[in-house]
Amino acid sequence: MSNRITITRRIVQTVCFVLLLYGAFIWPAHLETGLPRIPGGAPRTTLYEKGRILWVSGKESVVDLYIPALACRFVARGGLLKSCIVHFFSENFTWRTSFRLMLPHILALTIMCVLLGRLWCGWVCPMGAMMDAMTWLRRLTGRGRLQVGEDQQRFLFNTRHLLLWGSLAVSVLIAFPVFGQGVNDSLFLIYCQFCPARLLYPPFGGVNPCWSDTTNTISSFLTGVGWAMFALFFLGFAIPRFWCRICAIGALVGYFNRGALLTIEKEPGKCSSCGTCRRNCPVDVTRVYSDRRAGVVTDPECQLCLTCLEDCPEPGALELRLLGRRIVRS
Numbered sequence: 001m002s003n004r005i006t007i008t009r010r011i012v013q014t015v016c017f018v019l020l021l022y023g024a025f026i027w028p029a030h031l032e033t034g035l036p037r038i039p040g041g042a043p044r045t046t047l048y049e050k051g052r053i054l055w056v057s058g059k060e061s062v063v064d065l066y067i068p069a070l071a072c073r074f075v076a077r078g079g080l081l082k083s084c085i086v087h088f089f090s091e092n093f094t095w096r097t098s099f100r101l102m103l104p105h106i107l108a109l110t111i112m113c114v115l116l117g118r119l120w121c122g123w124v125c126p127m128g129a130m131m132d133a134m135t136w137l138r139r140l141t142g143r144g145r146l147q148v149g150e151d152q153q154r155f156l157f158n159t160r161h162l163l164l165w166g167s168l169a170v171s172v173l174i175a176f177p178v179f180g181q182g183v184n185d186s187l188f189l190i191y192c193q194f195c196p197a198r199l200l201y202p203p204f205g206g207v208n209p210c211w212s213d214t215t216n217t218i219s220s221f222l223t224g225v226g227w228a229m230f231a232l233f234f235l236g237f238a239i240p241r242f243w244c245r246i247c248a249i250g251a252l253v254g255y256f257n258r259g260a261l262l263t264i265e266k267e268p269g270k271c272s273s274c275g276t277c278r279r280n281c282p283v284d285v286t287r288v289y290s291d292r293r294a295g296v297v298t299d300p301e302c303q304l305c306l307t308c309l310e311d312c313p314e315p316g317a318l319e320l321r322l323l324g325r326r327i328v329r330s
């Protein structure tokens with residue numbers, strides 16, 4: 001197959017990158033209205049926002065103000081979409097938003113994930129696009145990639161699930177006066193405080209990121225962790241999609257991947273076991289290669305980038321299907 005899929009994906013990624021980061025300039029209704037700023041213009045995550053975040057909990061339907069999406073709160077000057085799902089749950093758990101108000105968002109998100117699995121990761125996420133750009137740059141310099149061993153994969157897998165569930169647990173805990181107000185405030189949106197997006201996204205909107213929050217020991221520590229995560233993001237030059245291997249959003253969406261209606265399916269009789277799919281997968285999924293049963297081979301790690309399908313030399317060995325209908329095949 002030609003590289004039609006890759007070209008299409010790059011176009012979609014570019015369009016999504018522009019829409020997600022600059023959508024508010026196209027649809028001014030989405031411009032940030034209430035997002036607070038510290039003097040100097042940097043959006044901050046912790047104390048500064050407490051009580052002033054984008055809506056007053058319990059008063060409005062969440063879905064009115066957040067188009068269900070996996071975009072990011074650090075997109076300065078109003079990207080089209082306001083919140084990643086980790087942010088969404090963290091914030092609402094802390095505000096103790098009623099389940100009734102969260103339900104529309106949860107339903108929309110569930111429908112999106114059940115329908116499309118991790119298509120977001122492979123085709124839409126701006127951080128994913130940035131990592132793909134790093135891989136492209138590395139190839140341009142003629143350098144090889146670093147391999148991630150099975151033990152390291154397992155470690156990264158456990159790390160991202162720990163980050164996901166640990167962050168959500170903290171968000172629930174600080175909804176109650178367990179630690180005291182100062183500590184609670186410092187732990188608000190804990191995942192956002194160390195997500196690389198904190199430093200990555202604001203410059204795209206011409207805004208200075210919050211490089212340092214030294215409000216107290218906890219904030220200083222989380223700033224340090226944020227810097228470490230930011231550095232890890234650039235490991236993407238050596239290891240394709242490195243941050244995706246730690247990302248809590250990917251961990252959450254990955255739960256839907258196996259049951260999603262968009263599937264990669266395999267016809268083992270047509271597979272020559274050449275190993276191309278295993279070698280070329282950016283996130284080292286082995287299932288497409290190793291699964292010898294006919295049918296769905298979508299792995300929770302798979303980001304539906306379709307590189308395996310595009311590179312597979314055997315016609316019809318791999319197919320992308322939606323609700324059982326073939327969309328494209330190798």
Ligand code: SF4
Binds near residue numbers: 070243244249251
């Ligand atoms: S795993 Fe995270 S960073 Fe990677 S593409 Fe998905 S949402 Fe984006």
Ligand code: SF4
Binds near residue numbers: 281307
């Ligand atoms: S298994 Fe295939 S579609 Fe999934 S991430 Fe790997 S190369 Fe992309």
Ligand code: SF4
Binds near residue numbers: 277288312
């Ligand atoms: S690239 Fe295609 S033929 Fe080669 S091992 Fe994978 S599915 Fe089989």
